[in-house]
Amino acid sequence: MAEQSKCVWIIGATSGIGAELCRLYAEDGWQVIASGRRVEKLEGLKTAHASVRALPLDVTSNDQIAFAVEQLHADGCLPDLTVYCAGVFHVGGLSTLTNEVCMNAMDTNYFGAVRTIHNMFPLLKERGSGQVAIISSLSGYGGLPYAASYGPTKAALINLCEALKPSFDRANLSLSVINPGFVKTAMTENGKLSMPFIITAEQAAKRIKSGLHKKRFEIAFPFPLVAGLKMLKLVPYWAYFRLVGLTVKKGSSS
Numbered sequence: 001m002a003e004q005s006k007c008v009w010i011i012g013a014t015s016g017i018g019a020e021l022c023r024l025y026a027e028d029g030w031q032v033i034a035s036g037r038r039v040e041k042l043e044g045l046k047t048a049h050a051s052v053r054a055l056p057l058d059v060t061s062n063d064q065i066a067f068a069v070e071q072l073h074a075d076g077c078l079p080d081l082t083v084y085c086a087g088v089f090h091v092g093g094l095s096t097l098t099n100e101v102c103m104n105a106m107d108t109n110y111f112g113a114v115r116t117i118h119n120m121f122p123l124l125k126e127r128g129s130g131q132v133a134i135i136s137s138l139s140g141y142g143g144l145p146y147a148a149s150y151g152p153t154k155a156a157l158i159n160l161c162e163a164l165k166p167s168f169d170r171a172n173l174s175l176s177v178i179n180p181g182f183v184k185t186a187m188t189e190n191g192k193l194s195m196p197f198i199i200t201a202e203q204a205a206k207r208i209k210s211g212l213h214k215k216r217f218e219i220a221f222p223f224p225l226v227a228g229l230k231m232l233k234l235v236p237y238w239a240y241f242r243l244v245g246l247t248v249k250k251g252s253s254s
Contacts, residue, residue: 012085059112
């Protein structure tokens, strides 16, 4: 049954999983606040779904995030659910270790989520209800050769959510960390990568929505990849490095 009165704020809504989540929640009767930097994409979502409201946002700006939260609160639209989907992915190892690439990855993937939680938490705590979900990645489980600048940002998000979960619990709030495997989006369009168990953004969004409905702390998929990567953390490093090397085709780790 559609939950007509509920409001979801999707940050990073202009493509991939974020765009699919917008569509799914709009079709389910939710009021959807769609945020991202690409205004034309936001307007497209708004045109396609009457319940979508476009709220342009650059997650690297704390002022913009703070203003957006204040605006939603003032409009009586403080979200029941906030999903942080914004992210950038630069494929590679040593070649991606530039100041520009690494700072951009950390600023967008990690600090954007920090800014969102920092500005949302006090208002949600005051209200006494709310759910926040952060999209991380299975690459945050351990270092992978093709994700030298990306993986650390996702590992930081997992650690952040683990650290904050008790505070959310004490405030009667829900916090989830979402760890997808390979998802077919613009970020994964790279022929150098071996991408086992890859799924579409629509499939990923459906799994995420189901997990969020159940208020799971970790939503991770697909199971074979989740299990394999978790087991890798139990083996000696010499075995770990040999096995992760099998996930990358020739020439992709430079």
